[in-house]
Amino acid sequence: MSKAHTRKSSMVAHPSKVILRFPDFVAPVPYPLRVHRLTKSVSRESEEWLLSMAEFSPKQRSKFLSLNAGLLSGMCYIDCGYEEARVCADFMNFLFTLDDWSDEFDTTGTRGLAECVMNTLYHPSTYLSNAKASKLTKSFWDRMIKTAGPRCQQRLMSTLDTYFQAIMQQASDRGHKNIPDLDEYITLRRDTSGCKTGFAFIEYAGGIDLPDEVADHPIISALADTTNDLVSWANDVLSYNAEQARGDTHNLVCVLMQAYGVDRQGAINLAGELWKQTLDYFMATKETVPSWGPEIDRQVAIYIKGFEDWIIANAEWSFETERYFGKDGHLVRKTRQVELLPLRRKATFVHLSDDSLMLITIQFVLFDLAVEIMASRGPRWLPKLFALILWRSGGYITIHEDAGENTVSFAVMPRALV
Structure with missing residues (x-):
């Protein structure tokens, strides 16, 4: 047995730990995984593109590179040329960012981010901004609109706007510690997932531009919604451990x-049952697609094939990225279980003693300027420093302590990246 199979891992089950067991989101999918032939080179170029403008800290850069969003793009958009593959990968990296x-x-900061991005999309020739979000948007958008059809362009803009509205609602719920009911959540999740924007790229990559009456047809809409649910719900289950750890x-x-008043494992099992029922519904609904004539039917077939690619791509990619399981993705795919992570502790000033010597990293963003202040002395001077930073940035402070680490990070974020 190779070392890769015998190494110790935080994802391996131990008797004293709480174990989460996942449904199989790969085997039931009847659609083959396909990968664009240029995925490796396109992914590398796309990562370099985003890093050249995003101005990440070393920690953010490492986290971004471990994402491997270019691979997901290459699994979702297969039958296109190099230029289209690059734009798709660029948008995928941008969306995760x-x-x-x-x-x-908070909602105010998200609203500012949304206005920056949407103004760049709607007014690419007249809206000028030095914000990172605007530069990234303009870069992929200028290339996309060269070949994307007008209806495809409009669908991307409208669905991205919907995405921003939804994540503002999500931010509000997070701030009020509100958990929506199931129907409300399903509706909201279809918008926060970003899948609707991804479906616009099925048209772009496939060289099609569906008439609105076709894209909005109840059967096509049902296929889009069920694909969205299949992607989102699998993602929710597989990312649950990491998400619950941060609250x-x-x-x-x-x-x-x-x-339903069930425990977390019962909820995971129920989510798996809902997912399988939805997959069955997708396959049954696909058989009822009407005909609009040879040319439109050809485009619809490409669109539906794109849904199929998305379903299997998301399931497979979830174990290739380090976003959910770190470097243990392949092991988790094999065992379909993880140890429940502890809830990360929140740190406040009272948790820090004046005589303790701690390495404190303060990171904040001020008009696109990233500054890191390192201190190795006691924290008695911190309140005045925080007050100064807060006043200068016009932002707010997020304080957290990584469980098991002797490092407390104080993140001071601006109200918007504009």
């Missing part, structure tokens, strides 16, 4: 626990 940025903001409740598992 937007998601991470928005997680740090995030925007997750199907949390919603089902509240709705």
Whole structure:
């Protein structure tokens, strides 16, 4: 047996630990996994593209590179040329970056981010901004609109706008510690997932531009919604461990626990049953697609094939990225179980003694300027420093302590990346 199979891992089950067991989101899917032939080179170029403008800290850079969003893009958009593959990968990397940025903001900060991005999309020639979000948006958008059809362009803009509205609601729920009911969550999750924007890229990559009456047809809409649910719910289950550890409740598992009064494993099992029922519904609904004539039928077939690619791509990629399981993705795929992570402790000033010597990293963003202040002395001077930083940045302070580490990170974020 190789070392890769015998090494110790935090994901391996131990008798004294709480174990989460996952449903199989790969085997039931009848669609083959396909990968774009240029995925490796396109992924590398796309990562370099985003890193050149995002101005990440070393920690953010490492986290971003471990994401491997270019692989997901290559699994979702297969039958296209190099230029289209690059734009798709660039948007995929950008979308995950937007998601991470928005997680740090309240509704006001998210609204500012949304205005920056949407103004760049709607007014690419006249809206000028030095914000990172605007530069990234303009870069992929200028290339995309060269070949994307007008309806495809409009669908991307409208679905991205919907995405921002939804994550503002998510931010509000997070701030009020609100868990929506199941129906509300399903509707909201279809928008926060970002899948609707990804479906616009099925058209772009496939060289099609569906008429609105076709894209909005009840059967096509049902296929889009069920694909969205299959992707989102599998993601919720597989990311639940990491999300619960940081206190995030925007997750199907949390919603089902509240709705049905079950424990976390019962909710995971129920989520798996809902997912399988939805997969069956997708396959049955696909058989009822009407005909609009040879040319439109050809485009619809490409669109539906894109849904199929998304379903299997998401399931497979979840174990290839380090976003959910670190470097243990392949092991988790084999065992379909993880140890429940402890809830990360929140740190406040009272947790820090004046005579303790701690390495404190303070990271904040001020008008696109990333500054790191390192201190190895006691924290008695911190309140004045925080007050100064807060006043200068016009932002807010997020304080957390990583469990098991002797490091406390104080993140001071601006109200918007504009």
